[in-house]
């Protein structure tokens with residue numbers, strides 16, 4: 001039996017990101033992945049939202065993705081375009097980049113960090129005890145880990161075997177999705193009832209085309225066929241446009257379910273294993289990657305004995321409400337896409353509302369993940385929110401906040417004259433003296449008062465903001481990054 005600190009079941013976007021975060025913290029982690037390679041059946045997710053690009057920027061890898069995709073105003077709610085170019089972030093846009101291209105780039109980064117991936121095998125069961133988890137892998141392999149994380153997608157075996165309830169709504173609508181070659185030029189664009197046809201290569205246009213078609217029935221047995229695709233095209237467009245071949249055909253529904261708990265003992269869930277919802281708003285992959293960034297440093301600190309196991313409870317406390325909100329807004333988007341005249345009237349009303357600045361900012365900040373606010377109590381408006389990527393001047397020259405987060409370590413950023421004895425935490429927290437000339441602006445909230453100092457978690461969220469003499473600062477340091485080390 002091989003031992004690892006953490007075993008991750010599933011090497012999709014969530015599992016890969018989590019593995020990278022753990023590896024940065026020096027944790028011995030292994031991924032078990034069913035697929036023999038990183039290749040995907042279908043393109044799946046269409047891109048990244050602003051906060052995910054920021055999160056990748058925090059690790060110094062955003063450019064790898066930006067150079068592979070197309071920056072665009074991709075944000076939309078139920079087909080209503082939402083421009084975020086006035087948002088106070090360096091990445092005031094989304095990135096059109098298919099998941100089939102996103103995953104290999106992320107996997108390369110994880111490979112550079114030295115994480116082993118056991119490909120072509122799957123986790124088939126596990127048993128946890130007080131000190132760890134025995135993980136049974138297909139092909140008679142057994143692994144022993146301190147923690148097992150299920151990043152194994154919506155049908156998660158880990159979630160089911162852990163007995164975690166997956167509560168929510170059964171599907172009411174089913175869509176076919178495919179990449180096709182057609183003899184005739186199809187009608188391009190989104191449809192009132194959701195779905196539509198568009199070129200796979202969004203820059204060059206032309207075929208192959210991606211098609212999404214609302215189906216008449218919800219229940220289906222087996223994989224979708226070419227005949228079903230042809231029938232659905234004719235039902236929606238009155239023609240199959242000379243459908244020749246399909247590179248792949250798949251199906252998705254508006255099922256919306258969420259794990260009742262993201263943790264059971266030494267077993268945790270992240271990504272689609274913890275929440276599934278319809279793809280409206282393009283939030284699934286983004287939410288999974290951000291789950292991973294919230295969990296990674298916490299799990300690393302628990303494994304390193306820096307923090308007590310109770311730190312892991314903050315993962316559920318912070319990310320479950322975020323997932324619930326995603327389910328909620330996708331349910332609203334599905335309801336709005338009903339094709340009848342009454343819903344069209346509602347969409348028209350929403351379009352008018354969302355053309356106003358305040359509603360647009362609120363909804364767009366929610367969909368882009370830029371407004372996420374973990375409840376860390378009362379205090380400065382920054383508390384629990386994402387730290388803006390300020391330009392800084394330090395004794396070593398100019399830098400920016402996200403650069404300070406590249407190694408996924410916490411930062412105590414001091415922006416005022418004044419000192420603080422960081423020595424009880426100096427092996428864990430980096431103390432940086434810097435100056436920033438300019439305003440502090442947050443999405444939706446606008447300008448906020450500049451705090452004299454901020455304590456930034458490795459996930460880029462603010463754990464404390466105030467004056468270095470504030471007695472809350474040592475408490476915040478101990479809460480998030482472990483007890484003070486006694487002086488020798």
Ligand SMILES: Cc1cc2nc3c(=O)[nH]c(=O)nc-3n(C[C@H](O)[C@H](O)[C@H](O)COP(=O)(O)OP(=O)(O)OC[C@H]3O[C@@H](n4cnc5c(N)ncnc54)[C@H](O)[C@@H]3O)c2cc1C
Nearest residue numbers: 010012013014034045046123153271272282283284285286
């Ligand atoms: C049509 C469609 C469009 C979408 N569009 C968007 C979009 O625009 N934006 C967006 O953010 N999201 C979108 N999504 C959602 C997105 O694809 C998922 O949310 C995302 O893939 C979730 O990542 P994950 O790593 O959590 O799970 P998955 O991608 O499902 O990865 C799970 C991995 O676990 C492996 N696995 C499963 N079981 C086991 C096992 N027992 N042992 C080992 N390995 C196992 C699988 O092979 C897989 O690689 C879309 C989804 C669909 C279907």
